[in-house]
Amino acid sequence: MKRNFFYTLSLLALIFNITSCKDEALPKPKAYLALExxxxAYQKFDNASNYQFNYNSLGKITNKGNNSFHIEYPRLKATVFLNYRPVQNNIDILLRDAQKLTYEHVVKADNITEQPFINNKERKFGMFYEVGGNAASQSQFYVTDSTKNFLMGSIYFYAKPNFDSVLPAAQYIKNDLRILMESLKWK
Known part of the structure; x- marks a missing residue:
């Protein structure tokens, strides 16, 4: 009886050793979020009284009054806020407010890249900001003719800021903001 117990125990130990000895576990390779x-497809928006622009047809525009609009991207869970202000001998204040809005993200941002925008022929001058890191807004801009019109835009997502998660959508909408700036025409 002791011998059967010993053989059974030895057999179980041998089976355990054979089945438990496998190759070392390797970490899974890095994967990237595949969002498509x-x-x-851009179309013209001409409902503002002071300006017009091209926007991505994926976005839905809502009038917020005073020539200010929201472009909502329900599929990307994001909104672009367009805020219009007339220039009335206050261009310095408007520029300072636009820069202040961007640089309030310094606390969470890894970096802020400024890209000047100048089109002398159409009297469009501005700045495009890319905000890196876990900031609330990844892209912002302003455009002005410096005498009558001033337009600020910024993108916000309906989620807690996590740069890695929103990066594909932020890049997609960033391109839309550039098209908006380049196609903007003052009336």
Whole structure:
């Protein structure tokens, strides 16, 4: 009886050793989020009294009054806020407010890249800001003719800021903001 117990125990130990000896576990390779967005199709928006621009047809525009609009991207869970202000001998204040709005994100941002925008022919001058890191807004801009019109835009997502998670959508909408700036025409 002791011998059967010993053989059974030895057999179980041998089976355990054979089945438990496998190759070392390797970490899984890095994976990237594969999000595909439709190719952007731009159309003209001409409902503002002081300006017009092209926007991605994926966005839905809502009038917020005083020539200010929201472009909502329900599929990307984001909104672009367009705020219009007339220039009335206050261009310095408007520029300072636009820069202040961007640099309030310094607390969470890893970096802020400024890209000047100048189109002398159409009297459009401005700045495009890319905000890196876990800031609330990844892209912002302002455009002005410096005498009558001033337009600020910024993108916000409906989620807690996590740069890695929103990066694909932020890049997609960033391109839309550039098209908006380049196609903007003052009336």
């Amino acid at each position: 967005y439709p190719e952007a």
